[in-house]
């Protein structure tokens with residue numbers, strides 16, 4: 001046998017560390033059973049289409065916030081939808097105001113793995129005059145203890161758009177220039 | 184929205200369908216569950232399912248493999264297993280090829296939905312005996328990667344890129360719930376808006392912590408639970424802040440585990456068991472994937488409510504789970520229940536967060552919308568005879584999560600709803616002492632209970648009503 005010496009432990013954390021380092025290790029469980037654990041990484045590049053949501057993301061890059069409106073029942077969706085969820089009609093694009101109010105909010109001290117480096121960050125759902133539904137976005141330039149339901153906020157756009165929902169965020173209204181849109 | 188006058192068209196859903204009673208009666212005759220754990224590196228998903236299946240079979244010795252007409256198998260995420268079509272491998276292990284099967288996935292409600300899929304197979308007459316098995320192995324990736332996987336069950340164009348974090352979504356929901364029902368009702372007298380909101384959150388989170396204490400303490404005598412703990416309200420509040428105002432002890436964890444129930448028709452049920460449990464009601468409701476799409480309309484009223492109770496409430500908004508209300512109405516209608524708080528002896532519900540347990544009391548009509556916090560303080564959902572460290576005057580009225588719920592038992596998604604079914608089944612068979620090794624969690628004379636399974640931000644919810652059929656001397 002061409003034996004390869006493996007780290008062996010009854011402590012799962014230690015095994016995890018060894019797997020990361022050596023690619024494999026053995027976990028010994030309570031019954032004394034040996035379990036071979038291997039490193040098994042996984043990465044993938046998706047070719048993602050925004051499809052009917054495209055005008056929204058192109059709009060953000062242009063410093064515009066767009067919702068959609070149902071011509072049949074006049075419902076205005078602040079988070080755009082290609083069709084009306086109430087009557088099924090195709091919606092049309094409308095510009096939303098760049099000021100709104102906090103409908104609800106939280107401060108996240110953790111997140112999905114890819115977002116841990118951004119913690120803490122605030123999330124808020126924003127209400128707009130003339131819109132029937134709300135929009136979820138990041139809320140910046142304010143601390144947990146300063147945020148409240150009903151707080152007036154205004155939009156900021158990324159000068160380097162990544163064509164992501166993170167190209168827009170909100171700040172307390174009148175909070176100063178912050179990062180202006182390129183337009 | 185406060186700016187918009189409520190119109191019927193935006194109330195969102197039609198009245199849930201009237202009870203359907205045309206199918207055959209369906210019974211649960213057995214259940215099995217593995218201990219839920221942070222990691223079971225010594226068992227893969229096939230073996231976990233097999234172990235829970237074997238436990239279920241052992242409890243009905245007259246059940247031979249050839250009597251089982253087929254299976255329904257549930258797991259939530261292909262990302263966790265990194266094995267597509269894992270249900271086929273479960274089937275190989277439990278030895279039920281070439282009989283019919285299908286994999287069920289419905290987010291966090293996967294397990295509850297799988298029980299209802301098994302119910303449908305038997306009720307329709309397609310099967311006489313159906314084995315329902317579910318699992319999740321969440322330990323195979325690091326915790327925060329796991330959070331990312333779960334958040335892929337939110338809109339990946341509009342929601343996921345903001346944090347990839349479900350706890351954040353539930354924090355948004357409970358913040359609005361607190362605003363609607365605590366700030367606008369209990370603290371309406373406080374004029375300073377920001378002070379009123381801070382006081383409301385402080386009050387709301389203290390009550391939420393009481394729910395966490397209840398579920399962790401209940402689980403102290405549940406040997407299948409992952410995190411039984413003897414906690415105080417202060418311990419819960421001072422645990423690490425995850426997403427304001429939700430602290431770590433108010434949030435369920437990721438788990439490895441599997442669970443199985445055996446469902447059958449009336450004739451077989453009495454051949455196999457002297458104590459079969461009837462599934463007397465099934466209900467399922469749905470709502471928009473994006474929280475931001477939830478309408479601001481009218482409440483779907485249950486018999487204990489009047490439209491005037493909610494004259495100034497926009498519903499469901501982001502504060503309540505309309506799918507839970509819809510599922511409850513369908514299941515209770517089916518079971519002939521008009522007042523669930525009086526007609527149910529206990530509820531095992533999906534407390535992925537302490538906040539969602541309170542929101543769910545209201546959805547299920549255990550109290551009116553807005554009364555969830557008072558309901559906790561009354562002691563109604565607590566067990567009689569357990570010292571929780573604070574007064575629980577109405578303890579025993581309708582115990583909720585006597586097993587410890589997801590917060591204390593863990594949440595291996597595809598198994599969770601089935602685990603609730605197993606615990607409810609043992610309650611109704613009066614077998615908690617035998618199965619848990621302690622009678623502490625047995626609800627005296629439990630005749631009828633409900634289980635409730637819930638997917639991301641309430642995008643899908645199932646409610647199933649279970650009833651004991653055996654006469655017991657009190």
Ligand SMILES: [Zn+2]
Nearest residue numbers: 070073084087
């Ligand atoms: Zn419409």
